[in-house]
Amino acid sequence: MYLHKEETLSRPQIEALQLERLQWTVKHCMNSPFYKKRFEEAGLTPQDIRSLDDLQRIPFTTKQDLRDNYPYGLASVSMDKVVRLHSSSGTTGNPTVVLHSQRDLDEWANAVARCLHMVGLRPNDVFQNSSGYGMFTGGLGFQYGAERLGMLTVPAAAGNTKRQLKFITDFGTTALHAIPSYVTRMYEVMEEMGIDPRRDTKLRTLVIGAEPHSEEQRRRIEEMMGVKAYNSFGMSEMCGPGVAFECQEQNGLHIWEDYYIVEIIDPETLQPVPEGEVGELVLTTINREAMPLLRYRTRDLTRILPGECPCGRQHKRLDRMKGRSDDMIILKGVNIFPIQIETILMQFKELSTNYLITLQTQDSNDEMIVEVELENLFTDDYARLHSLTREITRQLKDEILVTPYVKLVPKGTLPVAEGKAVRVKDMRKTF
Amino acid sequence: MTIHQLSIFIENKAGTLLRVLELFKEAQIQLVASTIADTVEYGIYRIICSEPSRAYQVLKDAGISVALSDVFAITLDNEPGRAADAVKVLHDAGIGITYMYSFLLGGKGILVFRTDNPELTREAIILNSLSFISEKELV
Numbered sequence: 001m002y003l004h005k006e007e008t009l010s011r012p013q014i015e016a017l018q019l020e021r022l023q024w025t026v027k028h029c030m031n032s033p034f035y036k037k038r039f040e041e042a043g044l045t046p047q048d049i050r051s052l053d054d055l056q057r058i059p060f061t062t063k064q065d066l067r068d069n070y071p072y073g074l075a076s077v078s079m080d081k082v083v084r085l086h087s088s089s090g091t092t093g094n095p096t097v098v099l100h101s102q103r104d105l106d107e108w109a110n111a112v113a114r115c116l117h118m119v120g121l122r123p124n125d126v127f128q129n130s131s132g133y134g135m136f137t138g139g140l141g142f143q144y145g146a147e148r149l150g151m152l153t154v155p156a157a158a159g160n161t162k163r164q165l166k167f168i169t170d171f172g173t174t175a176l177h178a179i180p181s182y183v184t185r186m187y188e189v190m191e192e193m194g195i196d197p198r199r200d201t202k203l204r205t206l207v208i209g210a211e212p213h214s215e216e217q218r219r220r221i222e223e224m225m226g227v228k229a230y231n232s233f234g235m236s237e238m239c240g241p242g243v244a245f246e247c248q249e250q251n252g253l254h255i256w257e258d259y260y261i262v263e264i265i266d267p268e269t270l271q272p273v274p275e276g277e278v279g280e281l282v283l284t285t286i287n288r289e290a291m292p293l294l295r296y297r298t299r300d301l302t303r304i305l306p307g308e309c310p311c312g313r314q315h316k317r318l319d320r321m322k323g324r325s326d327d328m329i330i331l332k333g334v335n336i337f338p339i340q341i342e343t344i345l346m347q348f349k350e351l352s353t354n355y356l357i358t359l360q361t362q363d364s365n366d367e368m369i370v371e372v373e374l375e376n377l378f379t380d381d382y383a384r385l386h387s388l389t390r391e392i393t394r395q396l397k398d399e400i401l402v403t404p405y406v407k408l409v410p411k412g413t414l415p416v417a418e419g420k421a422v423r424v425k426d427m428r429k430t431f
Numbered sequence: 432m433t434i435h436q437l438s439i440f441i442e443n444k445a446g447t448l449l450r451v452l453e454l455f456k457e458a459q460i461q462l463v464a465s466t467i468a469d470t471v472e473y474g475i476y477r478i479i480c481s482e483p484s485r486a487y488q489v490l491k492d493a494g495i496s497v498a499l500s501d502v503f504a505i506t507l508d509n510e511p512g513r514a515a516d517a518v519k520v521l522h523d524a525g526i527g528i529t530y531m532y533s534f535l536l537g538g539k540g541i542l543v544f545r546t547d548n549p550e551l552t553r554e555a556i557i558l559n560s561l562s563f564i565s566e567k568e569l570v
Contacts, residue, residue, distance in 0.1 A: 377440045380477065408440075409442055
């Protein structure tokens with residue numbers, strides 16, 4: 001049932017291991033010019049970290065810190081020990097770089113293997129990784145992890161959907177990793193080609209992540225593909241995939257606390273939120289040598305699920321990501337997350353899974369347009385289409401507190417992304 | 432009494448109507464009647480044509496949002512007042528008309544409509560001996 005003994009640790013055992021690894025990490029961080037300076041400025045030494053509570057004395061690390069010290073400023077080992085780097089795109093300023101030693105890559109593969117084993121995958125499974133390779137960590141991260149578990153691993157990469165489907169049928173793929181919007185796209189092409197995933201494929205497990213999605217979207221994917229779909233969470237700053245993963249209970253993602261220390265803070269006050277409340281996820285790596293990060297502000301919003309998981313693992317569970325604090329739309333002074341809108345839209349069986357949110361300025365007034373695709377023409381009566389539009393508008397308003405302008409469009413009109421789907425277009429004029 | 436009608440959901444955007452009509456042209460399917468209202472964002476383009484089932488498949492394969500459904504079609508003598516007589520029959524039976532359009536075919540008027548109560552409509556047409564048209568008489 002368990003791949004690693006670390007999965008079976010009790011809370012006191014987890015915390016003892018965390019303290020030991022935190023103290024090692026902090027000491028080790030003093031090899032990096034960045035952290036050495038940070039500690040000096042804060043009047044802190046590694047010896048001051050005597051308990052897990054002392055973690056809160058350490059200043060936060062932000063994405064901006066990674067940018068400012070691009071590319072090698074956070075290395076805590078000499079560069080001859082670094083064997084790989086991954087970099088995230090730099091749409092605003094410098095990109096960020098994450099460095100890995102051979103030991104880091106091994107531990108990363110172990111973490112991903114543990115996740116995949118937890119959802120029931122075994123060496124006799126055929127794992128197809130339909131995720132971007134290259135700098136995107138979902139490619140190599142799952143490749144090495146799935147191989148570590150001993151599965152036949154197909155590096156299908158993203159795109160060319162017909163070829164993907166040929167791999168699935170020819171190689172007898174039983175498990176697939178892809179972002180949720182791409183799974184939906186695959187299903188559409190299956191339908192066009194007359195492939196029934198239940199009858200014509202051996203797929204039974206899907207790993208979905210890297211893109212916020214609602215519970216409704218997961219259930220829809222499970223239903224159309226005839227599989228169990230598990231939510232994966234990771235980010236390049238924390239290696240990539242393998243940070244947190246759902247177990248077979250599908251209720252929250254276990255975060256591996258032998259790798260990370262978890263905090264949830266209020267992004268405004270930077271203070272810890274009360275147990276169980278939503279805030280920004282802050283992670284400290286305690287099992288990494290090339291580039292450990294202390295109290296890294298992930299910008300992801302989530303909460304810790306209270307209570308124990310029936311699976312028996314005592315590693316804390318993160319709730320499904322509520323979006324990112326920097327994805328947040330502020331419209332007419334109201335904070336809105338695209339995932340809130342998606343959750344509502346997914347409840348309408350009349351609609352397809354594609355949607356597009358456009359923010360624009362009309363007569364110096366900001367407004368939100370939500371375009372949704374009709375799955376099929378269920379009526380030829382204008383009145384029923386109008387009442388559908390009204391009902392969508394009403395439910396969205398109840399959720400996000402501003403009234404969006406809902407527009408029905410024919411299926412196939414909205415852009416289908418083969419990578420991460422673009423769901424929000426901000427065309428507002430800024431004054 | 433009922434005939435097949437195609438309903439197509441189209442965006443109010445340049446070229447969308449033309450695209451649909453060109454698909455009909457390529458497939459050599461003949462339009463018998465069609466109607467679309469001027470709305471702001473989208474319209475439902477309703478079509479009576481030869482080979483409606485094949486037309487449906489052609490449009491669907493082209494990725495067009497289309498539905499195939501039954502609508503009532505009754506024939507009227509080509510003289511003033513006949514449409515009023517027919518609609519009065521429906522009105523007296525308490526039937527509401529959702530939409531209606533008409534065209535001429537072989538010297539007869541054809542009235543196409545959907546109502547809020549198909550069962551009652553069927554009954555009213557039979558009880559009042561309204562004459563109707565079948566699909567194979569259309570082309």
